Amino acid sequence: MNNKRYATYLILIIALFFFGCGGPVTGENETNTLASSxxxxxxxxxxxxxxxxxxxxxxxxxxxxxxxxGYANISKGELMIENGQLTGGTVEIDMNTIEDKNYGRNNKLIKHLKDPDFFDVKRFPFSTIVITKVESIDGEHKKVTGNLTIKGITHPVTFSAIMExxxxxxKANGKLVIDRTLWDVRYKSGKFFDNLKDQxxxxxxxxxxKILAKK
Structure with a gap:
């Protein structure tokens, strides 16, 4: 009787250990999938x-x-057009496609850009821009405001764009300049490291x- 009771307890402990360890891993995978889509x-x-x-x-x-x-590919996205005007949209960038204009993707620079010193692409394979506001400046010229997410960090950005x-x-073409350190890309930044000199x-x-979108 005692042996049976012991066996039952042992099975329960194994079951709890199995599901207890398995739960967080599954949850983490689900979170990563949702975050990158x-x-x-x-x-x-x-x-x-x-x-x-x-x-x-x-x-x-x-x-x-x-x-x-260099370049990075847009993996998917959409633009919201109402009454002939841009009013919103989302753009997703595949960070695994980062490449150098002259040397392509298989070189030391690109490998370094993908590692934790810069964009930590293994953990954060996608970056996104979500348009929150659009103001007309002059004809096709627009002032676009949105939220830019890189490495899981989101900050508001504003940039100019030409739309047709x-x-x-x-067809849309825009120019955006950011301070990389706001998205925790601090490698050899003078704000965080002293005596870098020419490094x-x-x-x-x-x-x-550059974006082209269709119905």
Missing amino acids: ISLHVGDKKYFMIYTKESVITWEGSSVHGKHD IKGGIV AISDSIEFQI
Whole structure:
């Protein structure tokens, strides 16, 4: 009788250990999946889907020794158009597609940009821009405000853009300059490290955003 009772307790302990260990792992996977994905309003006439083959993010960073520039692909997104005007939208950037203009993706610079010193792409494979406000400046020129999320950190940003809406197609080109340290990209930043001298890297990163969206 005691042996049976002991066996029952042992089974219960094993079961609790199994489910207790398994639970958090599953939850973490679900959180990562949700964090790296956006939902699109497919079928809603107000939304124009971003045509990723004709859309791209161009980046430029600099140091005392010169500049580096390259690309990152837009994985998916949408623009909300109401009464012929941009009123919202979401853009998702696949950080695994970062590449250097001259040397492609398989080089030391790109590998370094993907590691925790910079964008920690393994943990944060996607960045997003969510448009929250659009003001008309002059004709096709717009002032766009939104929330930019990089490495799981979100800050508001404002940038200028030129937009054209014709025959079910939206073309947009914008320029955004950010202070990378606000998104915890501090590697060789003069704000956080002393005596860098000629090893310092500029805190500013410039992005050129080219988008083509269709109904």
